[in-house]
Amino acid sequence: MNIVHKELAAGRWAQMSFPEQMANIGSEVSRALNWQKKGNEAYMKKAVYRALELIDLSLKSAKTYPRLKEVARVREALVDFFFFENEFSSTEKLWRKYFDAFAIVSRNSRI
Structure with missing residues (x-):
């Protein structure tokens, strides 16, 4: 599978907070849900694969066991x-x- 998020995979992802990571994963999941609702399986799969790529980056950069466990369970x-x-x-x-919930926390932490 090709890496879609090359800049994030190069190290930027590990610098993001956990809520920021999860909010970004949530964006891809939301896209997948929208495509699923519209009946476009090909686009739905692409969005899911992008979400899984981000999840895998989170698994590699997880700093604590509870975070690792949560992200693995989400996957x-x-x-x-x-x-x-x-x-x-x-x-x-x-x-x-x-x-x-992660998007709200992420947004509020930037204010």
């Missing part, structure tokens, strides 16, 4: 939701609510 649940049987019973609303 597992996202893959299950978009590509498998949704054993975790995730919903679009749940994903939006989860990632929106």
